[in-house]
Amino acid sequence: MIGANDVRAAARLLDGVAHRTPVITSRTLGEHTVLKPENLQRGGAFKFRGAYNKISSLPKGTPVLAYSSGNHAQAVALSSRLLGSPATILMPEDAPQSKLDATRGYGAEVVLYDRYTGDREAIADELAAERGAELVRPYDDPLIMAGAGTAALELLEDAGIVETLVVPVGGGGLIAGSATIAKDLGVKRVVGVEPEAGDDWKQSFAAGEIIAIDVPRTIADGLQTHAPGELTWEVASRLVDEIVTVTDQQLVEAMRFAFERLKLVIEPSGAIGLAAVLNGLVSGDRIGVIVSGGNVGAARFAELIA
Amino acid sequence: MIGANDVRAAARLLDGVAHRTPVITSRTLGEHTVLKPENLQRGGAFKFRGAYNKISSLPKGTPVLAYSSGNHAQAVALSSRLLGSPATILMPEDAPQSKLDATRGYGAEVVLYDRYTGDREAIADELAAERGAELVRPYDDPLIMAGAGTAALELLEDAGIVETLVVPVGGGGLIAGSATIAKDLGVKRVVGVEPEAGDDWKQSFAAGEIIAIDVPRTIADGLQTHAPGELTWEVASRLVDEIVTVTDQQLVEAMRFAFERLKLVIEPSGAIGLAAVLNGLVSGDRIGVIVSGGNVGAARFAELIA
Numbered sequence: 383m384i385g386a387n388d389v390r391a392a393a394r395l396l397d398g399v400a401h402r403t404p405v406i407t408s409r410t411l412g413e414h415t416v417l418k419p420e421n422l423q424r425g426g427a428f429k430f431r432g433a434y435n436k437i438s439s440l441p442k443g444t445p446v447l448a449y450s451s452g453n454h455a456q457a458v459a460l461s462s463r464l465l466g467s468p469a470t471i472l473m474p475e476d477a478p479q480s481k482l483d484a485t486r487g488y489g490a491e492v493v494l495y496d497r498y499t500g501d502r503e504a505i506a507d508e509l510a511a512e513r514g515a516e517l518v519r520p521y522d523d524p525l526i527m528a529g530a531g532t533a534a535l536e537l538l539e540d541a542g543i544v545e546t547l548v549v550p551v552g553g554g555g556l557i558a559g560s561a562t563i564a565k566d567l568g569v570k571r572v573v574g575v576e577p578e579a580g581d582d583w584k585q586s587f588a589a590g591e592i593i594a595i596d597v598p599r600t601i602a603d604g605l606q607t608h609a610p611g612e613l614t615w616e617v618a619s620r621l622v623d624e625i626v627t628v629t630d631q632q633l634v635e636a637m638r639f640a641f642e643r644l645k646l647v648i649e650p651s652g653a654i655g656l657a658a659v660l661n662g663l664v665s666g667d668r669i670g671v672i673v674s675g676g677n678v679g680a681a682r683f684a685e686l687i688a
Numbered sequence: 689m690i691g692a693n694d695v696r697a698a699a700r701l702l703d704g705v706a707h708r709t710p711v712i713t714s715r716t717l718g719e720h721t722v723l724k725p726e727n728l729q730r731g732g733a734f735k736f737r738g739a740y741n742k743i744s745s746l747p748k749g750t751p752v753l754a755y756s757s758g759n760h761a762q763a764v765a766l767s768s769r770l771l772g773s774p775a776t777i778l779m780p781e782d783a784p785q786s787k788l789d790a791t792r793g794y795g796a797e798v799v800l801y802d803r804y805t806g807d808r809e810a811i812a813d814e815l816a817a818e819r820g821a822e823l824v825r826p827y828d829d830p831l832i833m834a835g836a837g838t839a840a841l842e843l844l845e846d847a848g849i850v851e852t853l854v855v856p857v858g859g860g861g862l863i864a865g866s867a868t869i870a871k872d873l874g875v876k877r878v879v880g881v882e883p884e885a886g887d888d889w890k891q892s893f894a895a896g897e898i899i900a901i902d903v904p905r906t907i908a909d910g911l912q913t914h915a916p917g918e919l920t921w922e923v924a925s926r927l928v929d930e931i932v933t934v935t936d937q938q939l940v941e942a943m944r945f946a947f948e949r950l951k952l953v954i955e956p957s958g959a960i961g962l963a964a965v966l967n968g969l970v971s972g973d974r975i976g977v978i979v980s981g982g983n984v985g986a987a988r989f990a991e992l993i994a
Contacts, residue, residue, distance in 0.1 A: 401713075404709075404710035407707075422712065422950070422951055422952075641953055641986060642986065645732060645954070646951060647951040647952065647953060676951035680947060683947070683990075684990030684991075684993065685990075685994075
């Protein structure tokens with residue numbers, strides 16, 4: 383499906399385009415825990431890595447289309463602007479104004495739909511056909527997975543020895559790419575973390591096949607997937623060692639820890655790996671944690687941490 | 689007074705002890721503006737650099753004493769713990785509980801005084817004599833200045849060409865050390881930024897001598913000094929090219945910018961250089977900005993940005 387060399391190729395492509403986010407440590411977390419703060423990435427999340435990697439592979443100027451209410455929308459909008467591709471983003475009409483504004487701010491055309499009555503995929507197919515646009519999936523695509531994996535590659539290059547890598551799990555693009563490069567580089571364990579209310583990956587691992595659940599109610603709005611992706615499952619089910627879950631309350635505590643001790647703004651989904659470590663759900667020394675994003679509105683952030 | 693080699697010596701001493709904070713960019717600020725986020729420093733501010741540099745110079749185990757309600761208190765407490773020196777910190781009894789807790793958390797003994805009736809310096813002298821403790825001044829000390837300057841040295845080493853360096857100014861330790869190394873390395877202009885309500889440096893530059901003002905009312909609690917330090921003035925008055933001022937409202941907007949775009953938690957004082965750049969008060973390409981700290985309570989932060 384994808385191999386470590388695909389992640390390395392993506393890293394070469396992203397060199398000088400994506401931020402090489404730093405690795406950071408906090409004595410409170412223990413001397414051998416390092417964080418990779420992808421909230422400091424362009425567009426505020428790791429999603430830029432995969433979107434740029436994917437859109438770069440298309441003939442120059444190819445129109446692109448994505449459906450997303452969140453970080454993927456901004457990543458596709460930003461990447462397509464940098465690469466000279468017109469972008470259409472299909473977003474639910476009740477998406478937060480800040481996310482609509484950010485996506486439009488990157489120059490994408492936003493098409494709204496009613497998420498309760500509209501069929502997102504049908505609308506997307508129709509729009510794509512009409513505009514001759516290429517659909518950029520949020521995770522179930524080898525180039526998206528490989529691009530996302532560059533976050534783990536940088537962490538492993540910059541952090542010294544990492545024995546256990548901790549990665550948020552939603553659709554599975556980040557963990558598929560990260561596990562691919564991590565296992566190639568000798569990391570012993572890859573642990574995925576998902577919201578307790580949305581444990582589709584945990585259930586899928588237990589069953590040995592993809593299990594779908596209802597769309598979960600959780601503050602981790604970036605991780606509200608109801609089933610693993612087909613391609614991400616194929617990769618991650620072979621390479622990931624364990625899935626653990628955390629509660630929304632633990633996410634809030636991790637966000638507050640990041641605010642107070644790390645001086646970082648992390649969105650609920652982005653804090654999930656940190657929450658797992660703070661709550662002792664990940665054993666072992668030399669832990670690397672990917673912090674996936676920081677896109678959260680000021681009012682919401684204030685409400686959660688204050 | 690101090691020279692570039694003092695800053696270089698401090699950098700060698702701090703190597704592996706202080707965090708080498710990253711340099712970060714934001715396209716919104718322009719391609720050639722880089723930030724040095726010292727809010728990511730140990731203790732949450734650049735102050736650790738100077739305190740550790742100073743306390744390291746004392747015979748091992750020497751008791752130390754400092755008076756501060758802010759970042760210097762935490763920096764001295766943390767440095768003295770690392771170096772095995774007992775620390776006493778004299779703090780006003782109405783200091784925020786979070787700062788009292790943080791200082792005690794680093795193992796320092798906190799002695800409270802009434803800031804309206806007590807004479808801080810007299811109490812400090814008495815305590816220091818009683819305990820055989822060395823006073824660690826917040827800025828007016830060559831080793832504190834040289835330590836602080838290592839933030840600028842790292843910025844200049846990591847950022848490529850910087851023509852203008854923008855530095856917060858309170859007591860003047862950071863700008864004295866920073867200007868010393870910056871001018872040695874060929875930086876053309878060093879610009880200090882202080883709160884409009886507390887323009888003691890600007891007035892002093894205009895007069896060509898130290899001018900004292902009333903303690904200013906500003907949300908920049910780290911910059912509420914009423915006059916330049918004697919030693920910091922001696923250095924900075926020779927090397928700094930210009931002082932500009934920003935309003936509290938501009939500080940809040942800069943904090944919000946840092947929250948939204950940079951995903952960084954910056955305290956009001958720490959945002960002052962960024963505020964100057966965002967408001968066009970610093971001309972020129974290739975600007976380096978030191979962001980001095982991020983110690984702000986959650987309730988206060990929420991109130992300011994939301």
